[in-house]
Amino acid sequence: MFELKPMLSALWRNKISALLIAVQLALTLAIVSNATVIVQDRLEKMARPTGIAVSDIISVTFMPVPVNYDMAGAVAADLELLRNMPGVVDATVTNQIPLSGSGSASTYFTEPNQEIGGENANYYQTDEHFIDTLGLNLVAGRNFTRADFDVIGPNDTYEPRVAIITQKFADVMFPGEDAVGKYFYSGGDGEPREIIGVVERHLGAWPSWSKAGQVAFYPLLVTGNHKRYLIRTEPGQRDTVYKQIEEKLAERDPQRVIHLDTLSKRMAQSYISDNVMVKVLSAVMTLLTFIVALGIIGLTIFWINQRNKQIGVRRALGATRANISRYFLVENTLIAGAGLAIGMAAAQVINHFMVNQFSQPVLSIPTLLVCALILLGVSVTAALVPAIRAANISPAMATRSV
Amino acid sequence: MLKMHNIRKSYRTDTIETHALRDFSLQVNEGEFVSVTGPSGSGKTTFLNIAGLLETPTGGQYLLDGEDVSSLNDRDRSRLRNEKIGFIFQGFNLIPDLNLFDNIDVPLRYRGFNAKERKKRIEKVLEQVGLSARAKHLPAQLSGGQQQRVAIARALAGEPRFLLADEPTGNLDSLMARQVMELLEFINEWGTTIVMVTHDPDLARRAHRNIQIVDGQVSDLQHGTIGAAREIA
Numbered sequence: 001m002f003e004l005k006p007m008l009s010a011l012w013r014n015k016i017s018a019l020l021i022a023v024q025l026a027l028t029l030a031i032v033s034n035a036t037v038i039v040q041d042r043l044e045k046m047a048r049p050t051g052i053a054v055s056d057i058i059s060v061t062f063m064p065v066p067v068n069y070d071m072a073g074a075v076a077a078d079l080e081l082l083r084n085m086p087g088v089v090d091a092t093v094t095n096q097i098p099l100s101g102s103g104s105a106s107t108y109f110t111e112p113n114q115e116i117g118g119e120n121a122n123y124y125q126t127d128e129h130f131i132d133t134l135g136l137n138l139v140a141g142r143n144f145t146r147a148d149f150d151v152i153g154p155n156d157t158y159e160p161r162v163a164i165i166t167q168k169f170a171d172v173m174f175p176g177e178d179a180v181g182k183y184f185y186s187g188g189d190g191e192p193r194e195i196i197g198v199v200e201r202h203l204g205a206w207p208s209w210s211k212a213g214q215v216a217f218y219p220l221l222v223t224g225n226h227k228r229y230l231i232r233t234e235p236g237q238r239d240t241v242y243k244q245i246e247e248k249l250a251e252r253d254p255q256r257v258i259h260l261d262t263l264s265k266r267m268a269q270s271y272i273s274d275n276v277m278v279k280v281l282s283a284v285m286t287l288l289t290f291i292v293a294l295g296i297i298g299l300t301i302f303w304i305n306q307r308n309k310q311i312g313v314r315r316a317l318g319a320t321r322a323n324i325s326r327y328f329l330v331e332n333t334l335i336a337g338a339g340l341a342i343g344m345a346a347a348q349v350i351n352h353f354m355v356n357q358f359s360q361p362v363l364s365i366p367t368l369l370v371c372a373l374i375l376l377g378v379s380v381t382a383a384l385v386p387a388i389r390a391a392n393i394s395p396a397m398a399t400r401s402v
Numbered sequence: 403m404l405k406m407h408n409i410r411k412s413y414r415t416d417t418i419e420t421h422a423l424r425d426f427s428l429q430v431n432e433g434e435f436v437s438v439t440g441p442s443g444s445g446k447t448t449f450l451n452i453a454g455l456l457e458t459p460t461g462g463q464y465l466l467d468g469e470d471v472s473s474l475n476d477r478d479r480s481r482l483r484n485e486k487i488g489f490i491f492q493g494f495n496l497i498p499d500l501n502l503f504d505n506i507d508v509p510l511r512y513r514g515f516n517a518k519e520r521k522k523r524i525e526k527v528l529e530q531v532g533l534s535a536r537a538k539h540l541p542a543q544l545s546g547g548q549q550q551r552v553a554i555a556r557a558l559a560g561e562p563r564f565l566l567a568d569e570p571t572g573n574l575d576s577l578m579a580r581q582v583m584e585l586l587e588f589i590n591e592w593g594t595t596i597v598m599v600t601h602d603p604d605l606a607r608r609a610h611r612n613i614q615i616v617d618g619q620v621s622d623l624q625h626g627t628i629g630a631a632r633e634i635a
Contacts, residue, residue, distance in 0.1 A: 003511055010499035313495040316456055317509040317556070318484020320477050395483070396456040398495055399447050399568050 007331055014303075021299050022339030025375060028292045029343030030350050033363055033371040035281040037351070041361040042274040045208070050267070051166075051201025052098055053135030056089070056233050057263035058242050059097045062249065063226040064256040071223035072151045074253060079129075081252055082229060085244065087237035092129040093221055094228050096205055099267040103205020108216070110173055110182075112190035119172050120211045121165070122204035125220040131164075131199065133232045139167060141180035141197030144219040148196075151221045159191035160218035166202050168213040170195070193218075207270050230263070238262065289375065293382040296336075300328060300386035304393075311390055312397025321391035328390055332383035333376070340372045347371075403564060403595045404430040404453060409462035411448050411618075422448040423618040426462070430597060432563070435590040437609035438599045445618040446599045447568065453597060454487055454566045455479045467563065484512050488557030488594075490586075492569035494549040496541040496556075502528065503537040506556045513560055527555035531585065547578030554585060558594075565589065567598040571605060583608060 011018050064074065075093050082091035096103040107118040124130070128144040144164065152158045163184075170179035183192035193216075204215045221227075233241045246258050268275075304311070311324055319327075351363035411423040422445045430436050440446050451457040452464065455471060458479075464472045467486060471479065489495075496505050503524055510520040528534045531551040533544075541549050550570060557565055567586065571579035583605055590596050598609060606612045614621050 006500050006504040006507065009501070009504065010497075013499045309495065310497050313491070313497065314508060314512075315480070316454065316483060316489050316495075318480055318512040318560075320480040320512075323480075323512060394456070395480075396451045398489065398491060399451055399454075399456065 003327065004330070004334075007327070007334065011331065011334065017299055017303070018335045021295055022335050022342065024292050024295050025336055025339030025379065026343035026346055028288045029340055029372055029375055030346035032285045032288060032375065033343075033347040033368050034350050034354060034360070035285050036371055037361050037363045037367055039278050039281050039285075040367070042278050046271050046274055048203065048207070049201060050099060050203040051134075051136055051199065052203070052263070053232055054099070054263045054267055056235055056238055057134070058231045058233065058238060058245060059100075059261045059263055059266060060229040060231065060245060060249065060258060061097075061226060062256045062258045064253075066255055071227060072221060075221060075227055077252060078229065078249060081248060082231050082245070083129075085241060085248065087234050087241045089232040089234060090129050090132040091229055091231040092126050092133040094130065094230055095125040095222065097228060097230070097261075097263070097266055098124075098134065098205060099203060099207055099263065099270055101206060101266075101270040105205075105211075107187045108173065109185045109187065112185050112192065114185065115187065118187060119169070119214065121169050121214040121216045122206070122209070122211070123216045123218065125218050125222055127219055127221070130217060130230075133230050134202065135232060136202055137200040138164075139198050139200045140178065141195065143197060148219040149221070150219065151223065154222055154224040156222075158220075159186070160193055160220055162196045162219065163193045164197040164199060164217045165195055166213055166215045167198055167200055169215060170198050172214060207267070208274070289378055292375070293378050296332065296379050296382040297386060300332060300383045301389075304328065304386050304390045308393055308397055309400075311393045312395055312400070315393065315395035316398035324391040324393070325387040328387035329380060329383055332379060332387075336376050336379035340375060343375075344368055344372060403432040403434070403467060404428070404597070405465040406453075407463045409452060409459045409464060411445075411452060411457070412460050421618055423452070423459070426619060428613065428620055430595060432595055433590070433593055434611060435587070435596045435609045436598070437606035437612045438597060438615060439601065439603065439606045439612060440615035440621075444615045446615050448618070449615060450566055450568050450597070450599050454489060455483050480512075484509055484560065486563050488560065488562035488565040490550070490553050490557050490565065490567040490570045492572040494541070494546070494553045494573070496549055496552055498541055501538050501540055502533060502544075502552050502555075505541065505552060506559050509556065509560050523559045523561075527559045530558065531555045545578070546574050547581055550574060550578070550582050551585065554582070554589070558589065563595060565594050565596045567596060569600055570598060571600070571602065579605070
């Protein structure tokens with residue numbers, strides 16, 4: 001039915017062109033499948049839940065002009081002002097902006113004076129409003145109270161007494177246990193920090209960090225030369241509130257430089273390299289697939305032009321139009337199948353190298369198969385138009401002398 | 403076997419209409435060996451194409467083996483070509499990438515025979531044309547005469563009732579041409595109806611009947627035995 005044996009035999013006698021297309025397909029599959037796995041990884045990374053009400057949050061950074069500035073007083077007054085603005089849900093003070101790519105981290109231990117075997121976590125100095133402001137979900141224990149909150153100078157030595165941590169950090173520090181009520185320690189010291197609460201999720205400062213999501217929060221204000229606020233607005237009110245904040249803060253205290261941003265924008269900036277990578281790789285994949293499709297169309301047209309007479313003879317001998325189309329489609333599928341089989345092996349070899357040398361994600365067999373099937377579909381589709389054209393060659397071609 | 407009545411075939415371009423066949427009527431009886439001659443451009447190939455269902459006539463009626471085939475669809479025409487008609491072409495038209503066995507196998511596959519049946523038929527026709535030992539050779543490895551014998555074997559493998567030969571000896575030297583002609587005569591003796599287009603008057607005279615086409619019409623019908631045909635010529 002499919003003339004496989006004579007078809008393979010004919011292909012073997014025209015192996016150079018067939019081989020070129022097969023190699024092109026093999027390389028395309030090897031590149032496209034590995035690019036797909038990178039794109040998938042980046043897309044998954046960008047789509048991870050942050051645990052934060054990102055789209056409703058505005059960040060404010062301010063730097064006072066006077067040297068002896070009452071930072072604690074200014075923070076208290078600003079927060080009071082911000083929380084009472086129409087459209088604002090809550091506001092908090094923080095040492096860093098979440099998801100911004102800028103933050104602080106430390107190594108923590110479960111035993112005092114332990115120096116090895118610790119776990120890294122991003123940490124924030126904030127107040128009892130941070131859960132509501134960020135829209136976090138407290139899954140165990142309690143929030144901070146005003147009594148937990150301390151204010152210290154930038155050069156003061158101080159160890160927080162209590163902390164709230166993320167579930168992810170709790171799981172690595174105390175696997176399978178309830179973290180609330182347990183203590184942990186910063187590197188090299190023996191001062192215990194009691195875990196009083198656990199929030200479900202907070203991605204932290206660096207979305208690309210391997211420990212992203214391991215976060216600790218302390219009820220603390222360290223006065224210094226600048227401070228940051230996070231303001232959560234009612235849904236849909238962010239842009240309206242945004243326009244008013246700078247004016248209100250400047251009105252309350254004009255002796256400072258104020259910078260505003262939305263958390264959405266800060267997060268997008270953090271993911272910019274991932275976004276660029278996704279776009280570039282997607283463009284490369286599309287271009288390669290397009291080139292391979294053009295190659296197949298070109299080769300199929302070339303073969304059909306070369307075999308016009310032969311097609312006419314086949315038609316004269318009883319081939320239907322469907323027989324002719326099928327012949328070229330099956331022939332193309334055989335070439336594509338061989339190329340994709342080689343490509344699957346090549347993809348695995350390249351991925352092995354990428355995983356070992358560049359810590360890229362592992363290419364799964366289902367992903368590889370889906371890529372191979374898509375390329376096979378592209379290949380068959382590319383051959384379809386020339387194959388239909390071949391089917392329309394008249395059987396009378398067999399009796400033409402030229 | 404073949405009955406054409408007032409067949410017309412014209413080819414039209416934007417500015418010109420060419421009448422290749424005009425009111426062409428002809429009957430070929432079962433078992434006949436008919437030669438068709440005529441000058442270049444007279445319509446011989448058009449007649450052959452229509453007779454072999456390679457082209458459809460512009461008008462008129464064509465009965466093949468009692469069936470009106472003038473208005474069959476492409477699929478049915480393909481089926482009839484495969485089942486009832488064998489073709490022998492001037493340029494042999496073997497598929498160069500396939501060996502002799504696979505070349506002869508081409509129409510049998512379209513017929514839907516199973517592998518065993520196809521093998522049996524291919525071996526039989528290769529033996530009939532004396533090329534059994536060359537089954538795995540490529541066409542390019544054979545002489546012109548041998549290639550034409552393969553083409554005849556391919557035409558015969560499906561056991562057609564009607565064989566159409568287009569200048570079957572046109573590309574052969576006289577010795578090869580004689581061998582091929584003898585083979586065709588032999589095939590005709592088995593009962594296969596043959597219509598052969600040729601330029602060669604000597605070959606034409608060997609047929610039961612010679613038809614001359616001039617300007618798309620049958621200009622001269624000569625009935626009789628081979629001997630009578632030779633005599634008339």
